[in-house]
Structures are given as C-alpha cells and as structure tokens.
Amino acid sequence: MLANGKSADDFVKEAVEALLSEQWKYRYDLDLETNLKRTIRSRIWTWKKKSDRQPLADHKGMVSDDGTDFDPVSNAVDPGPSGDVLVEQSEQHELQRIFLEEFKIHLKDDPELSELLSALEGEFTKPAEIEELTGIPAVRISELKRKLESKAARFMIDHPSAEALEKYGTNRKTK
Structure with missing residues (x-):
C-alpha cells in the first residue's frame, strides 16, 4: 500500500482502463506486456510527481475528542511479542x-x-x-x-x- 491508499493493483487497473478506453495510445509494434509496463510506469511517475508537490501531513496539533493534544505516534499501542x-x-x-x-x-x-x-x-x-x-x-x-x-x-x-x-x-x- 502506498500513500493516499494507492496500491500496485490500482496502478495496474488504471493502466488497463487507460489502454482499453484509448486514453493511452496502444502501440501495436509492442506486445501487451510492454504496453502495460509503459502505461503503469507512466501512471506511477505522474502520481509521484503529484505527491512530491503535496506536503506530508503533520499530525502535530491534532486534538482528541476531549480537547487535549493528541499525537497518534506517541499514543500508538505496541502489541509486543506474541x-x-x-x-x-x-x-x-x-x-x-x-x-x-x-x-x-x-x-x-x-x-x-x-x-x-x-x-x-x-x-x-x-x-x-x-x-x-x-x-x-x-x-x-x-x-x-x-x-x-x-x-x-x-x-x-x-x-x-x-x-x-x-x-x-x-x-x-x-x-
């Protein structure tokens, strides 16, 4: 799973849809696998460029329901060894x-x-x-x-x- 809830399967699905809807040009001189790889690579690169421009979410300053400061990292529960x-x-x-x-x-x-x-x-x-x-x-x-x-x-x-x-x-x- 990547940031913003995207997974590798999401990129594959988007690539197939882009090729089928002709949003991305299918090159007939290349085989299906190569076309998919090119499309997926392009989709990932576009996603990366877009995510690079977005700042990381800062969780400092979060407030819990009772009005106190809340830091999710500090309050994360360590399950410990089984x-x-x-x-x-x-x-x-x-x-x-x-x-x-x-x-x-x-x-x-x-x-x-x-x-x-x-x-x-x-x-x-x-x-x-x-x-x-x-x-x-x-x-x-x-x-x-x-x-x-x-x-x-x-x-x-x-x-x-x-x-x-x-x-x-x-x-x-x-x-």
Whole structure:
C-alpha cells in the first residue's frame, strides 16, 4: 500500500482502463506486456510527481475528542511479542544461562580467564576498567580476550547446550 491508499493493483487497473478506453495510445509494434509496463510506469511517475508537490501531513496539533493534544505516534499501542515468541525467548535465555554457567565451570582452572569473564559479564570492556576491577594488567587484557574467545569456540563445538542454542541462531560453531 502506498500513500493516499494507492496500491500496485490500482496502478495496474488504471493502466488497463487507460489502454482499453484509448486514453493511452496502444502501440501495436509492442506486445501487451510492454504496453502495460509503459502505461503503469507512466501512471506511477505522474502520481509521484503529484505527491512530491503535496506536503506530508503533520499530525502535530491534532486534538482528541476531549480537547487535549493528541499525537497518534506517541499514543500508538505496541502489541509486543506474541506468546510463542515469549516462550522461545525464555527457552533461549535459559539455554544461554546454562551454557554460561557450564563454561564458567570449564574455566575454573584458569583464574585470570574466570575473572575476565566476570568483568565482561558486568559490562566492563575497556582494559583499564578490567585492570581496576580484577588486578589483571591492562596490557594482558587483549591477549586474554583472544584466549577466552578461543576457549569458548572450542567449548561450543561439542557442548549440548551450545547445540540447542544453534537452533536459535545464537551460536557460531567454529572448528
């Protein structure tokens, strides 16, 4: 649907009517499809030129029935996700939680990676912030991030919760 309630079907209908009523000259050296395409293209171009000259409707200053200002965009209702989407999101979050908990257990023998993961979970991403939080020298943070990413990729390859996450497209399997 286009502005002013026009659809593609409306342009096709207008083109057929214009050709049948001889409002638009039918070129016999061209086939029917080409004649229709030319007519439709012309109708759309004419409509576009006309609509370009018309200002867009401004909804500011609209007044509701009770006399108060009304903004239809601000007052539009967001239907939110459907029930099945909420269930799927809940399953996905649970799988992610399980995966993360099991990955933390996998890292228990490497205290620096465990601390780095905890810092990243807390949304600390800058080396200086991580150093202040964990005591790990900032110069080592990039190296440890690469090591953590590598361990996570290897952990994902055969982990059951990572397999389940693959269903949701949230897991990038690498070998």
